[in-house]
Amino acid sequence: MIPADLLDKLREKDPELWDKLQEQFEKLKAYQEDRVYEVDVIATFECLLQMSGWILQGLLQEAIRAHRPDYIGTWFYNLEYVEVGRIEAKIFNRAGIISEGVADTEAEALCRAYLDAIQTEDKT
Numbered sequence: 001m002i003p004a005d006l007l008d009k010l011r012e013k014d015p016e017l018w019d020k021l022q023e024q025f026e027k028l029k030a031y032q033e034d035r036v037y038e039v040d041v042i043a044t045f046e047c048l049l050q051m052s053g054w055i056l057q058g059l060l061q062e063a064i065r066a067h068r069p070d071y072i073g074t075w076f077y078n079l080e081y082v083e084v085g086r087i088e089a090k091i092f093n094r095a096g097i098i099s100e101g102v103a104d105t106e107a108e109a110l111c112r113a114y115l116d117a118i119q120t121e122d123k124t
Contacts, residue, residue, distance in 0.1 A: 001049055002056065002108050010111060013118050017063050024055045057107040060114050064091060075117065079106050089113040 011018040028051055067075040075098065078090045082102075089101045089109035099120055101112025 002053065002105075002111060006108065006111055006115070009115050013115055014063070017059060020059055021056060024059070025052060028052065028055065053105060053107040057110055060107070060110045064110075064114060064117075068093075077110065077113070079109065091117045 010021075061077065064075045064077045067073070072094050075091055075093055078092070080088045080090070082088050085104045087103060087106055087109045089103075089106070089112065090097055091099045091113045099113045099116035101109045101114070101116060103109040103112060
């Protein structure tokens with residue numbers, strides 16, 4: 001699960017991405033509510049949590065790929081499984097690594113790296 005403070009930072013630093021995320025969450029919630037009678041409520045909640053992480057990760061990947069599509073400024077990302085329960089996300093451009101994030105899920109690691117990259121870019 002993504003920590004609330006990290007999601008607050010994402011909402012503050014990239015409101016456009018946050019709006020996309022909220023839109024997808026609402027669609028997922030409506031879909032699950034239509035089918036709640038079919039499955040156990042706890043299983044539905046756990047499914048929502050897992051799927052929300054996938055949605056966040058996908059939107060972050062799109063945002064990274066879409067960032068500054070010029071030769072040097074284009075961002076790329078890499079996810080590396082360092083050890084059990086530790087995933088490193090790196091965001092880089094053709095000049096080198098811009099930021100890194102470490103967490104126990106891909107979505108959280110990528111979110112940490114993305115927020116760090118945005119903050120680094122704001123300072124330059």
